[in-house]
Amino acid sequence: MAILPPGVSAESFATAIQRLRTVVGNDWVFTSDEDVHPYRDHFSYIKNQSNELIPSAAVGPDRVEQVQDIVRIANEFRIPLYSISTGKNFAYGGPSPNVRGSVVVDLKRMDKVIEVDDKRHFAVVEPGVSYIDLYNYIQERGLKVWIDTPDPGWGSPIGNSLDHGIGYTLGFYRDHFGAHCGMEVVLPSGEVMRTGMGALPGSKSWHEYKHGFGPDPAGLFGQGNFGIVTKMGFRLMPQPEHWRTGMVRVPKRADLIALIEAVNYLSDLGLIGEPWYGSPLGALSRNQEFIDAARAFNADKLDSLAAAANLPSWEVELQFYGSAGTTKAGWDYAQEVITRKVPAARFVDGESFSVPLTPAQIQNNSAPYTSRMRRNITQGVPGLGVWYQTTRTDNNPNNWNETHIGLFSLVGRSGEAVMQAQKDFYEIAQIVGLPVTMPGITSTPVNWYQHAFLMGSGFAAAGDNTPEGKLKATKVLRRILEENAKRGYGDYRAPPILQDDVADQYSFNNHVLHRFNETLKNAIDPNGILSPGRAGIWPVAYSSLRGSLRK
Amino acid sequence: MIDRREFVTTGLLLAGASTLSTPVLASPAADIGIPNPELFIYDSRYPQARELAKTMGAAGVKLIAIEGDFTPVWSATVQPLWKQRPMVVAGMTTERALFVLQTLAADYRMKLFQSHVMELVGGSEPLHQWLLVPRAPKQQ
Ligand SMILES: Cc1cc2nc3c(=O)[nH]c(=O)nc-3n(C[C@H](O)[C@H](O)[C@H](O)COP(=O)(O)OP(=O)(O)OC[C@H]3O[C@@H](n4cnc5c(N)ncnc54)[C@H](O)[C@@H]3O)c2cc1C
Numbered sequence: 001m002a003i004l005p006p007g008v009s010a011e012s013f014a015t016a017i018q019r020l021r022t023v024v025g026n027d028w029v030f031t032s033d034e035d036v037h038p039y040r041d042h043f044s045y046i047k048n049q050s051n052e053l054i055p056s057a058a059v060g061p062d063r064v065e066q067v068q069d070i071v072r073i074a075n076e077f078r079i080p081l082y083s084i085s086t087g088k089n090f091a092y093g094g095p096s097p098n099v100r101g102s103v104v105v106d107l108k109r110m111d112k113v114i115e116v117d118d119k120r121h122f123a124v125v126e127p128g129v130s131y132i133d134l135y136n137y138i139q140e141r142g143l144k145v146w147i148d149t150p151d152p153g154w155g156s157p158i159g160n161s162l163d164h165g166i167g168y169t170l171g172f173y174r175d176h177f178g179a180h181c182g183m184e185v186v187l188p189s190g191e192v193m194r195t196g197m198g199a200l201p202g203s204k205s206w207h208e209y210k211h212g213f214g215p216d217p218a219g220l221f222g223q224g225n226f227g228i229v230t231k232m233g234f235r236l237m238p239q240p241e242h243w244r245t246g247m248v249r250v251p252k253r254a255d256l257i258a259l260i261e262a263v264n265y266l267s268d269l270g271l272i273g274e275p276w277y278g279s280p281l282g283a284l285s286r287n288q289e290f291i292d293a294a295r296a297f298n299a300d301k302l303d304s305l306a307a308a309a310n311l312p313s314w315e316v317e318l319q320f321y322g323s324a325g326t327t328k329a330g331w332d333y334a335q336e337v338i339t340r341k342v343p344a345a346r347f348v349d350g351e352s353f354s355v356p357l358t359p360a361q362i363q364n365n366s367a368p369y370t371s372r373m374r375r376n377i378t379q380g381v382p383g384l385g386v387w388y389q390t391t392r393t394d395n396n397p398n399n400w401n402e403t404h405i406g407l408f409s410l411v412g413r414s415g416e417a418v419m420q421a422q423k424d425f426y427e428i429a430q431i432v433g434l435p436v437t438m439p440g441i442t443s444t445p446v447n448w449y450q451h452a453f454l455m456g457s458g459f460a461a462a463g464d465n466t467p468e469g470k471l472k473a474t475k476v477l478r479r480i481l482e483e484n485a486k487r488g489y490g491d492y493r494a495p496p497i498l499q500d501d502v503a504d505q506y507s508f509n510n511h512v513l514h515r516f517n518e519t520l521k522n523a524i525d526p527n528g529i530l531s532p533g534r535a536g537i538w539p540v541a542y543s544s545l546r547g548s549l550r551k
Numbered sequence: 552m553i554d555r556r557e558f559v560t561t562g563l564l565l566a567g568a569s570t571l572s573t574p575v576l577a578s579p580a581a582d583i584g585i586p587n588p589e590l591f592i593y594d595s596r597y598p599q600a601r602e603l604a605k606t607m608g609a610a611g612v613k614l615i616a617i618e619g620d621f622t623p624v625w626s627a628t629v630q631p632l633w634k635q636r637p638m639v640v641a642g643m644t645t646e647r648a649l650f651v652l653q654t655l656a657a658d659y660r661m662k663l664f665q666s667h668v669m670e671l672v673g674g675s676e677p678l679h680q681w682l683l684v685p686r687a688p689k690q691q
Contacts, residue, residue: 032687034687037657037662038662042650042654088654108658132625153622154655383620383622384620384622384625384651385622387650387651
């Protein structure tokens with residue numbers, strides 16, 4: 001199936017492909033269906049539809065100079081490029097572009113770990129280095145640093161952080177873009193730029209002081225389309241001597257407010273890693289009295305049902321990194337702080353391991369309670385185990401709705417905000433006609449970003465796997481996004497088919513932020529060749545495609 | 552030596568309880584010769600997979616056992632081999648493991664040539680019998 005970039009003739013495309021071959025070699029330009037297949041999104045809601053975001057080709061450079069040449073050729077032939085690092089952005093579009101017919105710049109061959117410093121605590125990597133590669137590099141050399149990995153470890157620090165991805169250790173490190181320090185970027189002109197101290201030739205602190213001097217454009221490259229990142233520095237956590245967990249339980253629904261306040265306090269003092277919130281009351285979700293109380297948001301009734309079932313309303317599992325002594329002191333202090341705010345709180349000691357951890361300690365959960373926490377990711381050990389919980393594949397397209405499309409809305413970091421979101425999401429589910437039987441009164445936030453809460457927007461896909469069914473489901477998602485935005489909830493990330501919709505909602509002052517981004521885009525990338533449409537940023541050259549996936 | 556047809560047939564025979572709704576070799580590529588597998592990756596929790604592993608092992612195929620999750624064998628065993636060159640890999644695993652393998656294999660110029668779900672008695676997660684093959688070499 002020959003797909004061409006929009007507005008490019010077959011002849012011109014063939015010449016451009018020939019030119020790309022001279023840059024990277026014949027072996028690294030992919031045009032056949034079978035070679036392009038891996039760049040399709042397995043999770044796509046528009047799979048096999050005429051508008052599926054299939055690239056026309058892919059090209060695999062192995063060094064920066066080749067990336068520069070590719071960009072120059074793309075400018076000459078007006079070919080949209082879409083750069084990926086490891087291309088595993090499943091649930092957010094996988095490796096597929098925003099514009100059908102783009103040429104994917106697959107950076108996996110640029111796979112050097114340039115530096116890991118375990119005294120100054122940073123790593124510098126190329127885009128093709130995966131979390132698994134970086135972890136192995138550190139382990140093989142016995143370096144005393146931990147990485148912060150997203151759940152599937154086959155992604156890359158560069159790709160993941162450029163989509164504002166997250167991990168699970170200490171707050172500072174789990175915001176992957178926030179933890180970057182210094183990057184090298186090929187600009188749409190083909191020039192190479194370095195941010196921060198990297199702009200100072202001979203600088204000794206490129207990966208330590210990221211601001212350099214003057215405005216720092218680094219943020220433009222996160223969820224942006226202003227350049228192709230070819231190197232990036234990341235701060236790493238020094239290997240702690242000890243890892244410890246503990247469970248906190250509070251009896252009443254309203255206790256969530258004080259619990260979150262206390263945990264925020266501990267978190268912002270840097271004493272705990274990611275807190276894992278949950279509600280054991282999910283166990284009552286088939287009990288009619290409970291369902292009725294939930295529908296009425298009747299806190300007293302919910303409390304009495306929880307008490308009768310001998311279940312706490314909320315729990316949070318905390319984790320501590322440090323020495324045996326400091327983690328113990330941290331856990332003791334956490335109990336003190338939480339008890340001050342919620343005298344009825346109860347505590348259970350969890351696990352207490354010295355580092356390095358054994359494989360069993362990484363994989364097992366030997367805590368004396370049921371834990372939601374997946375050990376390996378809180379201990380910076382990348383894996384692929386999450387795929388054994390959820391998957392959707394070519395072989396089994398019928399389970400397409402069993403996994404998430406990745407809609408997480410930002411809610412305020414307080415108990416009041418969480419409970420309000422539960423109400424709002426229930427109301428929205430009803431407005432958009434989802435078959436929900438009760439509000440998600442047990443749903444809890446994820447604290448992936450230290451200073452923010454995200455909550456799944458309560459989307460339960462109807463099991464219609466036909467193209468029409470998927471189209472309908474996509475429309476429902478769009479409605480949910482609209483309703484969310486009306487109530488002040490925005491998403492942190494989205495797959496290409498929803499990026500225009502999410503971008504539209506960040507509309508303060510007549511979409512000035514969006515207009516600002518597009519003004520920059522048109523100035524920096526006049527031919528609009530780099531990832532047009534990403535994050536809803538459409539250069540003039542492709543602006544007719546804005547919103548085209550909504551049809 | 553096991554040929555591709557024999558691999559598939561052996562697997563099916565050993566699967567015993569498998570029910571086939573589609574011809575196993577329905578792919579248009581069925582007539583293209585495929586070399587013997589160099590690796591057999593199997594989920595050792597399943598007796599059917601262990602049985603087939605015995606046959607594969609006896610035929611000199613390198614065996615790689617997993618228990619659901621592919622992570623433990625990826626970096627140490629499989630990735631170093633795939634870095635050398637694409638190869639024919641046969642397997643009998645759950646679909647979840649196959650998804651992971653197929654996705655990783657794509658990074659090493661391999662593709663899923665064939666996969667067949669085997670319905671097992673007892674309601675356990677179905678096993679897939681599959682074959683990954685190198686993608687066609689580049690044309691100039
Ligand atoms: C079950 C499941 C669990 C998940 N868990 C997590 C999780 O815990 N944390 C998390 O963050 N995500 C998670 N994800 C989402 C996703 O799988 C990961 O974020 C993954 O790491 C992203 O893929 P990648 O690292 O290969 O990035 P890539 O796919 O390489 O990059 C992502 C995007 O960034 C841009 N980009 C990449 N490289 C460059 C470059 N060099 N220059 C310019 N732009 C570039 C492109 O637009 C690209 O599409 C999960 C998904 C699923 C399905």
